[in-house]
Amino acid sequence: MNRFLRRGVLGATAAGVAGFPFLLSAAATGYDFAVGIVSGIAYAVSVRPARKTYVDQMMTAASLGIPLWAIANLFVIPILSGGHMAQSGDELRQHFPVLVEWILFGSIFGLELQALSDFVHYRFGPETSPAVAPPHSVRQILILGGGFGGMKAAECLEDQLAGDPSVSISLVSETNALLFTPMLAEVAGSSLEASHISAPLRSALRQTNFIRGCVTGIDLEARKVFLDGAEPASNETGRELEYDHLVLALGSVSNYLGMANVEKFAFNFKSLLDAIRIRNHVIEMFEKADREQDPEMRRRLLTLVVAGGGFAGVELAGALNDFAHGIFADYRNLAVEELSVILVHSRNRILPELSESLAEYALVRMKQRGVKFRLEARLVDVQPGLVILSDGQITAETLIWTAGTAPSPLLKTLAFEKNSRGAVVVDSSLSVPGYPGVWALGDCAAVKDGETGEPCPPTAQFALREAQMIATNILAALSGMPGKPFHFDSLGSLCVIGHQTACAELTVPFARTRSLRFSGLLAWLMWRGIYLSKLPGLERKIRVLMAWTLELFFPRDIIQTIELGGKGDHGVHATGNADSSTSIHLQ
């Protein structure tokens, strides 16, 4: 017998027997009896049975008799019988005899329930626990990528599966943490500690089997994924992972547009380590400039070039400009006039993601704060100490590349249909056509809106919603149901351009073609408020909030935390993508 049914029957029996004498009472009514039966069933169902706990049950049930009296005799029964609720102490006192009866009822009921429970246990054995039979085959959902899309998909699957042991979720990522990229520029600008903007995937995903490793190949026919350097796990054999459903959330990498020297000499700006390198490199340039006697060389050292005028480039240029200006106080031999933060952009306006007026505002405000712009200028080549543009050149030791991205190179090895960027084309339900059980989202997918047919931008905002939809559609597929089409209207965009200055363009709810524009301090507060709320993890939120508060009172840190291996001797910095040249010092 079902355990709750069994408990309910015992409760009803015990309540009926315990309540019967009270039917003879002048104070109690049939309503009391009915309430007693219902309460008895509810009580019996809600307690975990234990053997020979007579006094415990007696006292518990007797104590619950007191509020039951209040609910039944002061409120429910008067209303049911057409009267009114007890509204004064005197009216309440009239019901006092029934209170005594409820307490007696409770104590007798508790004893009877325990006796019945013990008898049934003795006669028919213990309750049958809900059968947790091991499923014949555990279905594997494998997520590749630990960015916004991958982590969100795992979170949604955890939520929706609610501990279902017949489905296993695994997530493979090259790093063991989610990088909160909107705050990456603040790490490069020494405003935040690196670890504050990362959320450990293991802690965040309690039901997901997390595997740190690099995917080297996917066999779509055999439904296997091959890893390089994966950690051994109990349910996997070697470096192969099998899947029933595969989620490609591989993200993107920098696209240098075929310029080998840029790839060789420029800093990347995609990962946490990139941000740490940039920060340390800027400090290194200041240290060198401080001891440099040649004014031209000092200018060269203190010239920071950022290529790309999108969100990443603008935010980074603004953050570096603030950071560099702020640390001048510690370098007595340097003058502010020697510093140049230059943003190079191939179009005639920065921030193409925002409306023209906000882009213009950003340009003016950043110029006022000291950032220089080279618009309609393409980066052509880079030589040590020299950045060559389509309309001239800049002598600089620092170049940071933010001007282009491309989907993960792993996709090139797969026979999927791809768009011009190299992203996997998916259908409206985000599954890859012709490959059942394979899904893609985020930067590595070419997603079209299921309602409008418009291509969705490769942003975190869309990736998060795509992840939710993929989780829903995977569960639908597991149940043999059709998937739902993806549709999402952008909520807007925010961009910090300098100290307490930002631009925000928010879509008007229910009028998606219209937007509200904000700039300056208000937009900056919105940026901080919104992104702080979206930063995963309470602990991280508190740490970031504290760091932002401390920043109001104390200068930014100029301690170098990594050694750059002396590569700065080669002109424009050679450590850009040379991981081996950088070592991290534990401080």
Add this chain to the structure above:
Amino acid sequence: MQPVMPIVRQASIFSRPIGDGVVGVAVGAGGGLIQAGILHASLANSCLLGASFGLLFGLFFARRASSAGAGLIWGLSAALLLWIVLPTLETPLHADGRELSNMLDETRKRFPELVAYLVCLGMPIGIALGVRGGLHQRDLETPFRWGRAIVAGGFAGVASGLIFGYWMLKGDFFPLIAGWRDVPSQPEKVFLQFAIALTIGATFGLLFQRDVRGYGSCMGWGLGYAVLWWFLGPLTFFPLIAGTNLNWSVDGASQVFGALVGYILYGLILGVAYATLDRIWVRLFIQSDPLNREAEGPGFRVFRSLQWGALAGLVGGLISSPLMLATGVLPHVVGLGIHLSTQTGLLAHLLVSTFLGMSYGVLFRDEASTLATSGAWGWVFGLIWWYAGPLTLLPLVLTGEIDWRASAVFSLLPSLFGHLIYGAVTGFMFYVLERRYMSRHTLDPRMAAREARRVRPEGTPAPALWFFAMGLGVAIPILLG
């Protein structure tokens, strides 16, 4: 308070039930003698009643009396049950309406017996068998930390005495020594107030260290222990010290009713202070040790408890609002003004309910292990807030004065049941939300292990506490008002 609750196991000693019965009979007969002397009742009847109660307690309840504190709570609740059951044996339930209408008066007349049963029977028998049970089970449980109990309890007692004393000093009303006649000077009153506070605090730690496990249970135990001290202090010891006759009648108790509310508030503050001190100890020296680190840090649990508590409190506020509206107490619950419109009052009521729900989440999150126990703890929470809210804080905010006279408290009785229902719904909802979350995470063996440690095992005195605290917390205002 234990970070890991030991499972109370019973020593399998054949002679123990017999020994318990003998001890129960002896102590009960002695208590009956004292009771007969105080109530001027028949010596034989009182002794027989005491011995019978002691025997029954020794045979059926003593297994639960695993320490002096546990025995005390079980003894008190059993004595209260005895007081309720006895007249039913004399006046059958099928009595006619006239007899029922006199039932309240009869019960009021029997108030001295209630005090006698608690002070002369329940307390001594419970403590005696609890001490005996503790000696038998000493080697089976985690070691009792005397220093921690006395220091934490004593500090808590003094701290709560300070809060309470400073507050009371303004009105020259010292509830802990109410009924202590002929204390001429204020310094003496202050000294006595603190001496009693310290005594209650230190004995609280000694008695209940093993039973309390979080803020919520500390408050519950504080409430129950304070009610006992009201019976012991203003009704019993203080008149004896002053050399006056004991007056355990309804009228005598009504005169010191204000002190009961004071004692209850003191007990709540004591519980919170004790739990805070104990939690600080556990947090700083035990949980902070990386060797003891759990899958989730305490900060996450607090934050989640606040979220669930807010939602549960909102639901509790919604469900209790019709009762609050019907009884006309909603504007008072809010406590923001005299004339609030229904909409404004409702909105403010929901806001306050949400806030109180958050406090439930933080204070009671480690207490309930089943739906039924969540309701019981929720009801205790509702009772606590009735004494702390409409009886104390709201009048203090509105008028700067508090009126703890029986008549004033009696007029607020209808709101008590709104509070009880609010507390129960909040407790239920919080439990449901917590279960929903844990059901997804207990696949992780570490989370499952933590959850198993969190569950209050069978055999603790929590059911007895609920009955004692709820029964007297509700019945005394009705009887004395």
